[in-house]
Amino acid sequence: MFNVKNRVLKIVFLFTVVGILLLVVYTKIFKSLSVDLITVPHRYITSVFEAFNEITLYFKEKKSLIDENINLKKQIEILKLENRKIFYLEKENDALKKAVELKNHYTFNKVVLAKVVAFSPDNWVNGFFIDVGSKNGIKEGDLVIAGGYLIGIVKSVGFVSSEVMSVNDKNFKITVRTRKTGEVCFYNGLDYKKGVLKYVRPEQDVRFSDVVETTVLNSGNPEGIPVGIIRSISTKEGEFFREVQVETFYYPYNLNYVLVVVR
Amino acid sequence: MIYYGKFFLFAYLLMILQSTILFKGVLNLFIVPDFLLIYIFWLVIENKESIAKYVGLFSGIFLDLLNPDKTFINTISYFFSTLYIINLRNRFITFNFLLKIITVKVISLAVSIPKTIYLYYSSGILTQKDFQMIIFYVLSNGIIMYFVYYFDMFILKRNEV
Numbered sequence: 001m002f003n004v005k006n007r008v009l010k011i012v013f014l015f016t017v018v019g020i021l022l023l024v025v026y027t028k029i030f031k032s033l034s035v036d037l038i039t040v041p042h043r044y045i046t047s048v049f050e051a052f053n054e055i056t057l058y059f060k061e062k063k064s065l066i067d068e069n070i071n072l073k074k075q076i077e078i079l080k081l082e083n084r085k086i087f088y089l090e091k092e093n094d095a096l097k098k099a100v101e102l103k104n105h106y107t108f109n110k111v112v113l114a115k116v117v118a119f120s121p122d123n124w125v126n127g128f129f130i131d132v133g134s135k136n137g138i139k140e141g142d143l144v145i146a147g148g149y150l151i152g153i154v155k156s157v158g159f160v161s162s163e164v165m166s167v168n169d170k171n172f173k174i175t176v177r178t179r180k181t182g183e184v185c186f187y188n189g190l191d192y193k194k195g196v197l198k199y200v201r202p203e204q205d206v207r208f209s210d211v212v213e214t215t216v217l218n219s220g221n222p223e224g225i226p227v228g229i230i231r232s233i234s235t236k237e238g239e240f241f242r243e244v245q246v247e248t249f250y251y252p253y254n255l256n257y258v259l260v261v262v263r
Numbered sequence: 264m265i266y267y268g269k270f271f272l273f274a275y276l277l278m279i280l281q282s283t284i285l286f287k288g289v290l291n292l293f294i295v296p297d298f299l300l301i302y303i304f305w306l307v308i309e310n311k312e313s314i315a316k317y318v319g320l321f322s323g324i325f326l327d328l329l330n331p332d333k334t335f336i337n338t339i340s341y342f343f344s345t346l347y348i349i350n351l352r353n354r355f356i357t358f359n360f361l362l363k364i365i366t367v368k369v370i371s372l373a374v375s376i377p378k379t380i381y382l383y384y385s386s387g388i389l390t391q392k393d394f395q396m397i398i399f400y401v402l403s404n405g406i407i408m409y410f411v412y413y414f415d416m417f418i419l420k421r422n423e424v
Contacts, residue, residue: 121281122326122337123294129282155331157322165331170386177299191392252292 093256098147108222110262112136114144116255117161126169126189130258133158137262143214143221145259149249150174150214154260164258166250167195167227176227179211187212187227187246195228197244204242208233212246220263221230267314270306274318277302278325292346294396296403299342300374301324301411304367307348308358319345336381347373360412367408371401 065255068175099113114130132138134157144152144164152164153172172189176197185197200206207230214225228246235242275297286292299322306315323341327334351366352358358366375397383389 106286116284118284119287119295120329120331121295122280123297123396124382125330163329163331169331170382170388171332188386188388190388191390196388225298227345252287 004159013030099257099259108261110137112138112260114162114258114260116135117259119252120163126172126252127152127155128164128166128252128255130162130164130260131160132260133160133162135159138162138260139263141221142263143225145225145261146255146257147249148226150225151248151250151255151258162260166252167248168192168250174227175215176212177215178230179208179213179226181205181210182206184215185212185244189248190245191246191253195246195248197230197246198241200242200244202235202240202242206230206233206242206244219261222261225261267317270311270314270318271321272316274299274302274322275325278322282329294399294403296407297371297374297400298407299341300370300404301367301407303341303345303349304363304370304408305411305415307345307352308363312352315345315349316342332385334381334385336378340377344370344374363412364405364408368401368405371404372397375400 005036026034080245096113111130114132116128117131118129120127120129130144138154138157140154140157142154143150144154152166153174154162155165156163167174167187167189168191169189172187172195174187175184176187177184183200183206185204185206186199188196188198190196197206197212208232212227212230214221214227216223228248230244231247232245234244278326278361281295281298288294293367303315303319303322306312319341320338323338326337330337348370351369355362379389379393379397382393
């Protein structure tokens with residue numbers, strides 16, 4: 001009897017356990033609970049993996065970005081260089097255009113375009129060297145023009161190069177006349193962008209802001225080339241001649257192309 | 264011949280350097296340092312006195328040839344400067360850094376003052392710029408000497424130091 005009761009209890013227990021298991025397996029609540037239980041740690045695990053992937057990707061991309069940046073910088077530098085080259089060509093073109101305009105305006109016999117290649121090694125000499133010489137027909141005493149103004153005179157001529165004494169040199173002397181009144185004076189270089197008119201008598205009509213230009217008195221040189229503009233007229237006490245200062249246009253720091261007027 | 268030729272060639276190269284558009288055209292400098300004078304001074308210091316005399320003469324003549332006027336002022340001033348340097352060199356047992364700088368400045372004055380006086384007599388004009396030129400010339404040569412001293416001491420004679 002006792003055995004039968006025991007067996008029945010065992011079978012009931014078995015069915016109960018199976019029932020509970022079936023309930024656990026097939027009930028939605030437990031399923032979702034179990035899913036949640038399994039996915040929550042995985043979510044953290046995957047987020048760690050993702051972070052790791054992101055970090056590796058960042059390093060990989062950083063390298064490629066750096067490489068790309070270097071390439072782009074290189075391209076920018078090349079473009080800048082090209083831009084600078086174009087800018088330089090544009091400037092050179094403008095300078096040459098001006099020179100051609102001047103040549104057409106004055107109708108000189110012969111003009112030679114020259115490039116300034118060097119400056120005087122002596123600090124006490126205000127002059128420069130140009131890349132044209134006797135081969136191009138240059139002679140001593142030829143006038144040198146830049147930007148429409150006289151800037152010097154050829155002093156020594158080589159076969160392929162020449163030396164020019166600038167209008168600012170203290171030993172630069174030339175006979176000039178004033179454009180408005182036609183008074184003939186004697187120009188002498190003085191200083192940086194400065195010259196003086198020497199031996200100007202009190203009765204001579206020399207006016208402020210008048211242009212000083214070359215005359216025919218200069219041994220066959222063309223006349224009318226402006227040398228400078230009168231900037232001050234003064235009379236010193238006890239001196240007969242007036243002191244007249246002229247602003248010249250020789251500027252060595254941006255000198256590139258010049259015109260040589262061949263006689 | 265090659266031994267002597269290289270000193271003259273170097274002087275010629277320095278003259279080319281002095282006349283390049285680098286200083287006035289590119290750097291927009293008021294004055295160009297006198298590398299030739301420094302070179303002559305360096306030759307004397309290095310006990311090459313006879314070569315220094317010839318290089319001084321050569322430099323002076325070359326500069327006079329490049330002068331638009333017919334003059335001998337550079338020949339005289341450079342040659343006599345070389346003799347002054349030799350004289351000063353013989354008066355001192357050793358030439359330290361300060362003495363070198365002072366000597367270069369004194370010699371620069373000895374070169375620039377006769378040139379200024381000559382220019383005044385030839386043109387009859389003396390401006391404030393002439394005095395500024397002397398000052399800047401002396402200072403620029405002193406600065407170049409400073410660099411030459413360090414180049415000589417720490418690069419050329421590094422092993423001896």
